[in-house]
Amino acid sequence: MKTQAPKETPHIKPNGAEIAETILLPGDPLRAKFIAETYLEDVVQFNEIRGMLGYTGTYKGKRLSVMGTGMGTPSMSLYSWELIHVFGVKNLIRIGSAGAIQDHLHLNDIVLAMGSSTDSNYMHQFNVPGHYSITASFDLLEKAKKIADAKGQKVHVGNVLSSDIFYNVDPTALERWSKMGILCAEMESAGLYLNAAYAGVNALCILTVSDHIFRHEFLSAEERQTSFTNMMEIALELA
Numbered sequence: 385m386k387t388q389a390p391k392e393t394p395h396i397k398p399n400g401a402e403i404a405e406t407i408l409l410p411g412d413p414l415r416a417k418f419i420a421e422t423y424l425e426d427v428v429q430f431n432e433i434r435g436m437l438g439y440t441g442t443y444k445g446k447r448l449s450v451m452g453t454g455m456g457t458p459s460m461s462l463y464s465w466e467l468i469h470v471f472g473v474k475n476l477i478r479i480g481s482a483g484a485i486q487d488h489l490h491l492n493d494i495v496l497a498m499g500s501s502t503d504s505n506y507m508h509q510f511n512v513p514g515h516y517s518i519t520a521s522f523d524l525l526e527k528a529k530k531i532a533d534a535k536g537q538k539v540h541v542g543n544v545l546s547s548d549i550f551y552n553v554d555p556t557a558l559e560r561w562s563k564m565g566i567l568c569a570e571m572e573s574a575g576l577y578l579n580a581a582y583a584g585v586n587a588l589c590i591l592t593v594s595d596h597i598f599r600h601e602f603l604s605a606e607e608r609q610t611s612f613t614n615m616m617e618i619a620l621e622l623a
């Protein structure tokens with residue numbers, strides 16, 4: 385009799401627990417815990433390796449997982465690669481915070497990252513003979529926009545910056561991205577979109593503006609909790 389080895393990686397060890405085809409991916413593992421405790425029923429924790437908490441449960445009767453990714457391209461790329469290639473995840477929805485770099489964006493605004501521009505080198509491994517346009521999956525993007533519209537929740541849809549640099553020594557770098565119409569800066573969407581595209585699965589990044597980089601405004605911890613729930617509730621409906 386053949387026995388199948390349990391699926392696990394050095395970073396994700398579900399001990400037989402299921403990981404759903406659709407997963408929400410906040411950077412902060414404690415945000416994953418909050419979502420599991422606040423919104424999911426019949427919840428099982430499937431990961432705690434390195435404190436990267438992951439849970440599977442149901443939302444309005446549909447199976448859904450949620451797991452932290454950590455910060456930055458390497459961390460997001462590693463986890464999303466394993467989720468796709470080892471655990472068979474098909475829909476990966478990042479929910480994160482971002483720093484706005486356009487005047488018309490305000491704290492608490494929600495952004496659907498249609499495109500992800502980047503200063504990361506992660507793309508180089510794919511060795512395409514030109515410049516690849518890193519984009520969200522249209523199906524998830526369209527569905528998220530419709531969900532937001534139905535909720536009466538205004539969202540911005542556009543190009544974001546997925547940066548490897550949080551503290552940039554060049555004070556003009558973000559001004560130049562802003563001039564190109566980039567809405568806000570975060571640090572994971574490009575790695576996620578590239579892994580998803582390469583594997584032929586779906587990905588979307590939904591962001592809440594937690595800072596305005598040029599106006600030096602930022603949300604308090606309490607405000608983050610409330611405003612992030614609007615973004616979470618759009619993402620949960622995508623299951």
Ligand SMILES: O=P(O)(O)O[C@H]1O[C@H](CO)[C@@H](O)[C@H]1O
Nearest residue numbers: 410411412455480481570571
């Ligand atoms: O709120 P999260 O999802 O962590 O996203 C943003 O916040 C972190 C920086 O503070 C980076 O990970 C950035 O992308």
Ligand SMILES: O=c1cc[nH]c(=O)[nH]1
Nearest residue numbers: 481482483569570595
């Ligand atoms: O300014 C910010 C806020 C959140 N995430 C970022 O990457 N930058």
